[in-house]
Amino acid sequence: MRISYLLPACLMLGATTAPALAISCKEDISTIERRLDSAGAEKVTGKEPAGGATSSNSPKALDKAPDGKPSDPTTQSTAGGVAEARKLLDTAKAQDKAGDEKACQDTITQVKEKAGALP
Numbered sequence: 001m002r003i004s005y006l007l008p009a010c011l012m013l014g015a016t017t018a019p020a021l022a023i024s025c026k027e028d029i030s031t032i033e034r035r036l037d038s039a040g041a042e043k044v045t046g047k048e049p050a051g052g053a054t055s056s057n058s059p060k061a062l063d064k065a066p067d068g069k070p071s072d073p074t075t076q077s078t079a080g081g082v083a084e085a086r087k088l089l090d091t092a093k094a095q096d097k098a099g100d101e102k103a104c105q106d107t108i109t110q111v112k113e114k115a116g117a118l119p
Contacts, residue, residue: 025096025104029089032111036086040118044077067119077116085115 035041088111095104 025092025101025108028105028108029092029096032085032089032108032115035118036082036089036115038118041077041082041115043119045079045082075117077118081114081116082118085111088114 041047088107092104092107092111095107
């Protein structure tokens with residue numbers, strides 16, 4: 001008899017917490033901005049790093065971009081790809097400001113594809 005009470009309670013708990021797990025577009029934009037301002041992006045674009053920690057000011061940032069290449073060569077970052085990603089990020093910001101979450105998430109996906117695997 002106790003199981004019959006427990007199952008509906010578990011289902012209700014799962015249903016009420018599921019929407020809270022979604023990441024907003026604003027959070028994605030913030031994360032990608034830090035990534036496009038990182039030492040890895042500076043290495044790809046040829047911009048000289050200011051020295052020390054990355055320009056993202058993240059406490060988890062590396063002092064310098066790691067050496068090596070991505071395991072999937074099709075995700076190799078290019079300076080042009082990073083520039084396109086920055087333009088698309090501006091579009092995503094406008095979509096987020098307008099409240100169009102679906103379009104913003106779609107644009108964020110394009111930004112990630114254009115930026116590639118930054119070192």
